[in-house]
Amino acid sequence: MLFGINPLIKGNVHFIKEDLIIYPAGQTFTVNDLTKKTQTHIAIPWSKKTINLIVMSPNRKYLAVAESGDRPTISIFDLRDRTRIKYLGNPVAGSKAKRFASIAFTFDNKYMVAITGEPDWLLLWYNWERARVETTAKMFDPGDKIGPIFQVSTHPDDHTVIVVVGDCFFKMYSLFGTEFQQYGFERAERVPLTCVTWIAPDKALAGTKDGRFLLIDFGELVGIYRVYDVDEIVIIPRRQAAEEVHLPAVDNLTPSQQAEDEVRI
Known part of the structure; x- marks a missing residue:
């Protein structure tokens, strides 16, 4: 206590x-x-x-x-x-x-x-x-219909790379000289994001208020999962993952996307 x-x-x-x-x-x-x-x-x-x-x-x-x-x-x-x-x-x-x-x-x-x-x-x-x-x-x-921002997370290997999430907001940035430049996935206008973390140098997980998480791989969205459907996340080498693992296609960010019991990345 x-x-x-x-x-x-x-x-x-x-x-x-x-x-x-x-x-x-x-x-x-x-x-x-x-x-x-x-x-x-x-x-x-x-x-x-x-x-x-x-x-x-x-x-x-x-x-x-x-x-x-x-x-x-x-x-x-x-x-x-x-x-x-x-x-x-x-x-x-x-x-x-x-x-x-x-x-x-x-x-x-x-x-x-x-x-x-x-x-x-x-x-x-x-x-x-x-x-x-x-x-x-x-x-x-201020006029944008997004926010508030909840979290910034820094890259585990590169101090110039960050990811920022908030309500209807997801952006990854890389620092070039003295300027942050946005890259990769940013289509989060309808997603109530609340948190984010890096699970590997090339992979990030972002969580939502309604119990989903988004998997970002090399800056691109590759999967959306319900938290209660996922028991385990196993990280395997990218080349091996490309050969052995199929992640479901993502057409939109609706909460109807289902997930396997085990997600292999």
């Missing part, structure tokens, strides 16, 4: 190690050692803002804490010496966003991508060690 944890914070529990968990409680981060049955605390600098989002770096050495307010911020904590080492803001002039909708470290822990909330929906690409935004991109215009 975790006492004092705030269920309204996205990403409110993380494993630092197999037997070491961290979560926010009041104005501190509580660190529980599950083996030694001990508890320590990391002080959170006082702020009028409200923590709304927490993510951990892939190497489990850094914790990014997003706070909402008139000027939303991201604090980076070093979990080795348990101190805040960076304080990031939104430098875009005229931005009216009061929160970060999603943030993620790149696989090499060197960069961070953040997406602001309404009404701006801006993508900010941070070199967080230098506390600098290196490029920005607008996800969509």
Whole structure:
């Protein structure tokens, strides 16, 4: 049981190690050692803002804490010496966003991508060690009948590739120089997407509010499945998959698509 944890914070529990968990409680981060049955605390600098989002770096050495307010911020904590080492803001002039909708470290822990909330929906690409935004991109215009955005996910091998999902929104981007360029599948106007993850360097799964997931392979949509119909996902080499596996054709994104009991990719 975790006492004092705030269920309204996205990403409110993380494993630092197999037997070491961290979560926010009041104005501190509580660190529980599950083996030694001990508890320590990391002080959170006082702020009028409200923590709304927490993510951990892939190497489990850094914790990014997003706070909402008139000027939303991201604090980076070093979990080795348990101190805040960076304080990031939104430098875009005229931005009216009061929160970060999603943030993620790149696989090499060197960069961070953040997406602001309404009404701006801006993508900010941070070199967080230098506390600098290196490029920005607008996800969509306020008049577009899409959004909100729920998640950005960074590629497991390439820090220049990301995927972003939201309600009626799916886009994959690759960073060329200082500009993000969209590629691959993006036909999601009627799809209530809520989450996405990479399951291999060339494959991503995106989940929907109505219990489906979309399989994206090399940037292209190759299958739509009902979650309750799928027991197992087995990843096999792409060449072997082309020879041995047939995925059902996708003509549209209606919820009527059925799936096999086992999906082999």
